[in-house]
Amino acid sequence: MYNSKIKGLGYYVPDNVVTNDDLSKLMDTNDAWIQERTGIQERRHVVKGEDTTTSMGVKAARIAIERAGINKDEIDFIVFATLSPDYYFPGPGVLVQRDLGLPTVGAIDVRNQCSGFIYGLSVADQFVKTGMYKNVLVIGSELHSHGLDMTTRGRGVSVIFGDGAGAAVISREEDNSKGILSTHLHSEGQHAEELSLLAPGMGSRWVTDIIEENDPNDESYYPYMNGQFVFKNAVVRFSEVIVEGLQKNGLKKEDIDLLVPHQANLRISQFIQKKFGLSDDQVFNNIMKYGNTTAASIPIALTEAWEKGKIKEGDLVVLAAFGSGFTWGSAIIRW
Numbered sequence: 001m002y003n004s005k006i007k008g009l010g011y012y013v014p015d016n017v018v019t020n021d022d023l024s025k026l027m028d029t030n031d032a033w034i035q036e037r038t039g040i041q042e043r044r045h046v047v048k049g050e051d052t053t054t055s056m057g058v059k060a061a062r063i064a065i066e067r068a069g070i071n072k073d074e075i076d077f078i079v080f081a082t083l084s085p086d087y088y089f090p091g092p093g094v095l096v097q098r099d100l101g102l103p104t105v106g107a108i109d110v111r112n113q114c115s116g117f118i119y120g121l122s123v124a125d126q127f128v129k130t131g132m133y134k135n136v137l138v139i140g141s142e143l144h145s146h147g148l149d150m151t152t153r154g155r156g157v158s159v160i161f162g163d164g165a166g167a168a169v170i171s172r173e174e175d176n177s178k179g180i181l182s183t184h185l186h187s188e189g190q191h192a193e194e195l196s197l198l199a200p201g202m203g204s205r206w207v208t209d210i211i212e213e214n215d216p217n218d219e220s221y222y223p224y225m226n227g228q229f230v231f232k233n234a235v236v237r238f239s240e241v242i243v244e245g246l247q248k249n250g251l252k253k254e255d256i257d258l259l260v261p262h263q264a265n266l267r268i269s270q271f272i273q274k275k276f277g278l279s280d281d282q283v284f285n286n287i288m289k290y291g292n293t294t295a296a297s298i299p300i301a302l303t304e305a306w307e308k309g310k311i312k313e314g315d316l317v318v319l320a321a322f323g324s325g326f327t328w329g330s331a332i333i334r335w
């Protein structure tokens, strides 16, 4: 068995900033409500036609590959996590292979919503640890804004989500004391419909256009979230899966140097922070700037934390996510 580590990180968000005040011009909401309930101040929305889920992922990937110090031709495999693919099929993994001009390496798509990046990281980790691949590109990217209900009817969901992408190169590590120590994955399909999008036939077309042409009153094209139910499950599962990861490695909460939680809601992060007795410096949040970017949120946050020098060699970094499915997971990393 080999060790695997995160060798390079990158992220990309569209330039277009949408503030809470901008949203309050479209629907009955306000900055105070959004900040108080979620911590979000602004998010990024793609300007129609300027980016896709794949193009954002590719931009993030180019940065991650460069920082990994490898040539793109050394990528052995692609893992792409998203709930907002360009096409219903094929998934964006193969589009990345094409757009980056990679050799004909394998590509898979991960459909685990907010936990997508951790699931993808786990897949990459297994391939590298077994020796099958040396460098795996993992991307999380989401274009939410083209499918949100920007009216008062959809305000409980649409104020939360933002667009963006993050990427990581997972590589073989010779030093046994470093790298991804373990990953932990769970699901509970019993609650599948509590945070879901049930309408078929999504894809590269803007959902808002499809609805306009068909039935503007058809809510099934928009995501649904039972917010309070999801919140209550999230805080329990986040805690469980962090403890599971620590225990698996004989570690305690005091050993955590940095927790990077999926950016679902600042209140969830704060709850977890308090529960684990962590200081503000030990938990990285950027939901204030980007909203909830689902599969992209952890790689964007991890990249920003790394860029800001918040992760040092030897640090114990914990990633944790919970979301639609329900699915949840954690990764325990010795940097």
Ligand code: UT7
Pocket: 028, 029, 030, 033, 034, 037, 038, 114, 155, 156, 157, 159, 160, 226, 227, 228, 229, 230, 231, 234, 263, 264, 265, 268, 292, 294, 322, 323, 324
């Ligand atoms: O990333 C995947 C996992 N997702 C999560 O973990 C999200 C978990 N859930 C949440 O973060 C929270 O439940 C929300 C932020 C989504 C909602 O916060 P809440 O405190 O649970 O609010 P609520 O849905 O219970 O709504 C409270 C009130 C309602 O009005 P009434 O019935 O009390 O008159 C809503 O209609 O707030 C109203 N409301 C809004 N008001 C202004 C809902 N959305 C908005 C809005 N602006 N955007």
